[in-house]
Amino acid sequence: MRLKLNVPKAKGHSDVATCVIWSSADSVLSCGDDHTILKWDLLTGESSLACKLGSDVYPTHVSQVPGQSKGGRNSSNLFAVTSSDGKFHFFSDGGRVEKSVEAHTGAVLCGKWSYDGSAYITAGEDGQIKIWSRSGMLRSTLSQLSCCIYSVAWSPESDQVLYTYGKELVIKPLQPSGKLVKWKAHDGIVLNTDWNPVNNLILSGGEDCKYKIWDSYGRLLFSSTAQDYPITSIAWSPSGELFAVGSFNSIRLCDKAGWCHSLEKSSTGSMANIAWSNDSTQVATACSDGNVMFAHCVEKHLEWCEYEVTLVSRKSVEVHNVVNDAHEALELKDRVIKLSLAFNYLIVITSSQCHIYSTDNFNTPSIFELRQGNVSFIMQAEKHFLLADSSGIHVYSYDGRHLCNPKIPSSSNTLVLNSRTLALSPDVLAVKDNKDDCAVLLFDALSGKPLGDGRPVVHKLEIIEVHLSQCGSLSDRFLTLVDKNHDVYLASVQKQGGNYSLAKLTSMVQSLSWNTTVNMLCGLSDSNLTIWFYPPALFVDQSILPSTQFQREYPELGKYAEISFYHENTVSVYREDGSLISLAVTPYPAVLHRLVSAGKWHEAVRLCRFAKDGALWGSLAAMSLKDRDLNTAEIAYAAIEEADKVECINEIKNIGSKEVKGAEMALFCGNSLEPEASLLHSGMIYRAIQLNIDLFRWERALDLAVKHKTHVDTVLWFRQIHLQRLHRSETNSKFKKYSQGVNLNWENIQAKIDHDLAA
């Protein structure tokens, strides 16, 4: 991907241009030291005078109230300009000054609206940071420091503020009781910072000619090499996928991991300010020679199976089929905003329409008009896809039919959706709850209605990523959550016993992906790739889970690699430096999955014998156990040398009664509550009691016996033996109470047991 630069022929500012902002999808406002605000129309490339400022007003920064521009065009926007005379000015869209407020002594260097548009923050040469209300009333003075503050940024929730302090960066919560985070960021003065609301990462650029990426705890994720000139401006794209770095005569387009997509040179002097358009495809920069330069992203490249798709220019897309070397050129009416290629469909979003191309036929796309121009991302599943915009999410089928619009409750008036906190599968849609960071909401992907009773899956820690398995029926649908500690939890989307059962799969995973064709999961921690051939093994036999996974270290992956996709037998991984590495994984598990889902156990066993792979046997064991195919399970467990389990399975196999067999199976799978309930339900009181005795749940056993008025003596007898073996005396008052006056006779008990077992 690269930026295509365009310096308009229209006259710019006669002095240094200091700041720019996008007022809509096609127009930009720029301020300059010639005391003017110019409005640029991108369609015609013309500039017009929007406002003339006083001759003593030198604008320093401009910020627009967010979340107003519904529909994008011709909305009434409020923007604020800070100036070097210590004031800030609120402007209406027409360029009329609504209000000027005396804010700082010395110049105001930066002013930004919070994401909800309710607060405005200014920082000045006097070292003060002040927060103002929408109407321009002073709310509070956040800090008073000894040196000037060059840049401030709001946190995604607008409850913290990031600012530069000399060579340091500081995160200060608005709550006075909150803890201050402060760290040395650069060797020179930090000139610029930005904090992205989508990926929650912080960017900084300094006089030491470096740009760096930090997480919200101040940990360094990326540091560039020293450039030729100081970094004068830096800006995240709203989608959080890219960022732009401005310096003297150059602008850089970088990936969120830090590596550089492209470097473009111009002769317009230093880039004083960079602004991204809302759709993250275009950039406007204020240059020190007075020009305003525009750039848009081209040459975005996508791959899926044998297809390669490239955005050649603003309005044309090229498709290359690698297998037969066929080229297709797709011309579109409008500017392309988003591209997505998966599951044999190419989706192209332009500024007004959505085009869906099947890879079988690129000539006749399904086209529909977008409800809202501003699509923030596309997510595809096998049968349908999802478009997210500021109003919510819409699910469409591949023939362009609108399927549903799930109602997602939002905490504030801004809806933060991104591809990490949202997952789409053929039947279920999972979205992280905006109100509660620890909850995930599930929806039916086709109807948009909440799944089941609509209660969320609740975890005890903050969730950062949500994934769904992609294949099979609803009973094969599993939700994986990655929490703040990077632990991975697995849950079936179907409730068990009225609750979602979350089970921990593994810990310390930095990237996770489900296979698109088979329900396998792969995770990456450092340079270790782990593939879980059968993740539901966690619910079948937790102890066997380690032997259903494949683990291998790939030193070439480096530290911060990220899985791009896991399709068929290939895992594609983005390395820290941006190179795409594809790793081949064994094709057997996929074959095994297919055989098992078709019920071909014999073939499955033969496959495992042929492949001679422990992980494959382990997976087969778990699969057969899940489907209660005991013969296969016995073979599989024997193959991975789990003698105790083979023994146990043998025993279960010999049980005649269906209920007891079921209960024993459930017990084997580590589930102790369900078998007891099912045994009681089918009237097998003694077995239920014996089950509790076997599990050393003495009180429960006694309670059951007392409740059903049978086998009290049995429980007491076994308890006595148990205590004798441990050389302990009875301490439990309940047992003391019931053992009084009871004569324990083993022969009687034995007879009763034999009678019950025979029944």
Next chain:
Amino acid sequence: MTAEDTLADSGLHFDDLNKLRVLEPENAQQTGELKEECQEFVGKIAEFQKMVGSFISITNDLAQEVEKEKMKAIGSRNMLRSIAKQRESEQKQLQALIAEKKNQLERLRVQQQALEKQEVEQNEFIDQFSTT
């Protein structure tokens, strides 16, 4: 004392043509000569001035010419210097671009390497079938 002397005392003289004069004839004659000489001198001076004037204007023209040439020389000297600088910055820019392309090349090389490795693995996998 003659009448002439008396007249001379009162400042009157007679010349040779017996006209009455207030100056002594000799003086008058010398004065006349002086006047002529002066006129001649003035004429010569005027001519000189004219010549000097033209000389000055020629010199001025020359000075201007020289100044112009001098500025030109300085300008071209500066230009030469700035071109060197410009070249240097252009070179720097190109080097930065080259470095970027190199990074890109490296990325692609790594990708190719990974793909080749995958190909080898897949071939091995296929061979496994053909041998068994």
